[in-house]
Amino acid sequence: MAGFWLVLIGGLLTFFLGVFVWVFIQHLLTIEIPSTLKHPVKLWILHLIFQYLITLGTILEKLRICSMPAILQFFQDLIIIKKKVPNVIVTDTRFGTVPVRLFRPKEVSSKPRRGIIFYHGGGAVCGSLDFYHGLGNVLAHETDSVVLLVGYRKLPDHHHPVVYLDCLNASIHFLKNLQTYGVDPSRVVISGESIGGWTVATVTQALVSQAILPQIRAQVLITPGLQGINFQLPSHQQKQNVPLLTRDLVITFVCRYLSIDLSWKNAIVTGAFVPLDTWKKYSKWLSSDNIPKRFKSKKFHPEFLGPFSETAYLETKHVFDVNISPLLADDKIIAQLPDTFLVSCEHDVLRDDALLYKKRLEDQGVPVSWYHAEDGFHGCISLFDKQPFSFPCSMNVLNAVISYIKDV
CATH class of the missing domain: 3.40.50.1820 (Alpha/Beta hydrolase fold, catalytic domain)
Incomplete structure (x- = not known):
């Protein structure tokens, strides 16, 4: 049983890593960061994360697991920190x-x-x-x-x-x-x-x-x-x-x-x-x-x-x-x-x-x-x-x- 879970976890990690590598290579070749933009590396990282979630969501959608918008909304909610203004x-x-x-x-x-x-x-x-x-x-x-x-x-x-x-x-x-x-x-x-x-x-x-x-x-x-x-x-x-x-x-x-x-x-x-x-x-x-x-x-x-x-x-x-x-x-x-x-x-x-x-x-x-x-x-x-x-x-x-x- 333990072997099954190890194979499953290994397979999922390989899948997620493979999607990330594909998105990274694809956008490394196509994305354009204007020279006048401030903090270009930060914007590149943010864009990469965004595109990764869209690509992952699209794949899961085609597999009929969940929709791409649902994936974006799920991860969006994870990073929200609501601050109170007195x-x-x-x-x-x-x-x-x-x-x-x-x-x-x-x-x-x-x-x-x-x-x-x-x-x-x-x-x-x-x-x-x-x-x-x-x-x-x-x-x-x-x-x-x-x-x-x-x-x-x-x-x-x-x-x-x-x-x-x-x-x-x-x-x-x-x-x-x-x-x-x-x-x-x-x-x-x-x-x-x-x-x-x-x-x-x-x-x-x-x-x-x-x-x-x-x-x-x-x-x-x-x-x-x-x-x-x-x-x-x-x-x-x-x-x-x-x-x-x-x-x-x-x-x-x-x-x-x-x-x-x-x-x-x-x-x-x-x-x-x-x-x-x-x-x-x-x-x-x-x-x-x-x-x-x-x-x-x-x-x-x-x-x-x-x-x-x-x-x-x-x-x-x-x-x-x-x-x-x-x-x-x-x-x-x-x-x-x-x-x-x-x-x-x-x-x-x-x-x-x-x-x-x-x-x-x-x-x-x-x-x-x-x-x-x-x-x-x-x-x-x-x-x-x-x-x-x-x-x-x-x-x-x-x-x-x-x-x-x-x-x-």
């Missing part, structure tokens, strides 16, 4: 089926406070109330605001439009009960990071038509992905292999969340699923022509759509819905949006989505403030309290967001 009261509750966490400054205020609704990142695969707990604490304490952190449902059990609907419904419930939480109806900010930034755009656009609700004072979009159509933008070409989020991983997460078979990834990258007349209609908003020249390297090649595939279009056409690609919203909706703060990172594959939205908003007269982290990468803000994997850009982005919100 000046902030934290309350867990639910708005219907949606778990939320409220952060309120302990000090009594003589007047209603600012309200911040925050949607966390993670690509609908990872991220959680606990992982972003530190961010909620800091936002509440530093801006003297009531913060609502929304714990929307995720993969593997929940697909589109669950993230959007959970965040929309939680936000509407909060807006209808601002007095209960001591929030000034004229000072509500909707904010989010990564897929949370995408949700900010979709929810804020939806709230434009809700005349009976308090108007949103400002929206804060941190490194958002805002469209699923053009993956040949300069940042997609130049940063496609930069940690922590590669272009391949973006498309993988998009396909999983939108229930698109991964066999269509190449058609999505090349644009073969986009009808020519559709591209002519939307290129005025999605084309790389809208990206400032300084963000285009000499190696950049303008968009070239692959041979059109009707089958690919039929399988993926829901990406043209404004609730998936909010960059495609009508001008009349864009023009009604509140003051906006956009955060982009130079070394982020999604950088240009923020730049495209910036131009759309400015073209319609929406006041826009913009912070660009020259040494930033995707997801850096979520690491500000995750020692030893915090970076200077993590605090720089966080401080920029805090500074903007305090002025609202």
Whole structure:
């Protein structure tokens, strides 16, 4: 019996080590660490761990043992250390089926406070109330605001439009009960990071038509992905292999969340699923022509759509819905949006989505403030309290967001 267990343990160790060696070799050859990034070794190690868990989860998924998102969520929960902030009261509750966490400054205020609704990142695969707990604490304490952190449902059990609907419904419930939480109806900010930034755009656009609700004072979009159509933008070409989020991983997460078979990834990258007349209609908003020249390297090649595939279009056409690609919203909706703060990172594959939205908003007269982290990468803000994997850009982005919100 002891021999059986020794063989089993030895086999498992060999399997885990083999996966690690494969991931290490694969990414040693393909990953690109920009020379201007600070602490490149630390970022490389973090990326290697992330990719190892994704690869391990994918293998276990194919073996029908457990899903890749479940593996990421399990290990994410292992590293979380929730720190208490003595000046902030934290309350867990639910708005219907949606778990939320409220952060309120302990000090009594003589007047209603600012309200911040925050949607966390993670690509609908990872991220959680606990992982972003530190961010909620800091936002509440530093801006003297009531913060609502929304714990929307995720993969593997929940697909589109669950993230959007959970965040929309939680936000509407909060807006209808601002007095209960001591929030000034004229000072509500909707904010989010990564897929949370995408949700900010979709929810804020939806709230434009809700005349009976308090108007949103400002929206804060941190490194958002805002469209699923053009993956040949300069940042997609130049940063496609930069940690922590590669272009391949973006498309993988998009396909999983939108229930698109991964066999269509190449058609999505090349644009073969986009009808020519559709591209002519939307290129005025999605084309790389809208990206400032300084963000285009000499190696950049303008968009070239692959041979059109009707089958690919039929399988993926829901990406043209404004609730998936909010960059495609009508001008009349864009023009009604509140003051906006956009955060982009130079070394982020999604950088240009923020730049495209910036131009759309400015073209319609929406006041826009913009912070660009020259040494930033995707997801850096979520690491500000995750020692030893915090970076200077993590605090720089966080401080920029805090500074903007305090002025609202």
